[in-house]
Amino acid sequence: MLDRNLDLDELLSGTFNSILRVEEQALQNRFTEGLSITDVHTIVAVGMYERNPMNVAANRLGITLATLTSAVKKLEAQGFVRRERDEADRRKVLLSLTARGRKVYRAHRIFHEEMLSAALSELDDREAKVLAEALSKLKEFFDSRA
Template sequence: MNDQAIARRREVDDLLSGTFNSILRVEERALENRLTEGLTITEIHTIEAVGYRDENPMNVVAARLDVTLATLTIAVNRLVEKGFVARVRDEADRRRVLVSLTKRGRQVYRAHHLFHQRLIEEALADLSEEEEAVLCDALRKVKGFFDRQAHAG
């Protein structure tokens, strides 16, 4: 590998980790408001995974977040206590627990969704359609790699 390729790979490493950290900081700052007061980013992402309107089984939400049912149960317990999530037993199958957002949870969901929409619009504003397509293709490949790594035994 030549010096230029080594430098480019260092830059990719810096760009990936720097972008990840910047997104988290921007997201934390943007979501510091009265709707999300007292919520962590993880809890906000759990609200997002519960979904806006539907009652979803806990195992479906856990799969969306790629966490265990036990991990999700802890998070849902906190969100129920804080008034953002409601939990009920499925009438058709009492073994299944269904979760849904309360009014407060739906408000947080909408605020988070709007934040992401604005973030993407602003981030892509200076790209041409062709550059946007190339970026999407490259990110799809990079995400595929990280997904495979996350699920490797």
């Protein structure tokens, strides 16, 4: 049992790290514009055509409003994100993507689609279903502890 757990731990950690490396390489090759992977994930959390309150994006990222505010200030200054007050409730700050931010969002979506397509191309339908079910259970486990 211990060996199995160690093997699974190595697989999970290794897979996570590999995904991050591939994602960082894609950033350098496609749409870097000086963005970090954290910046791109912040852009994705804002959403393509949405006007979300800051707390929605913070929840999507699992970060505090203060951390998000710092990231958004930088992305706004670079022209990727727009902040505006909610007309119905002036206390709320709504986030949306600029055309430049939407370009990054689309490129990131395409990257993920291509990565998944390539990674899953060796699996048949049954294997893909088993993998999806197992990953779903792992995600539920980690989400319940986050």
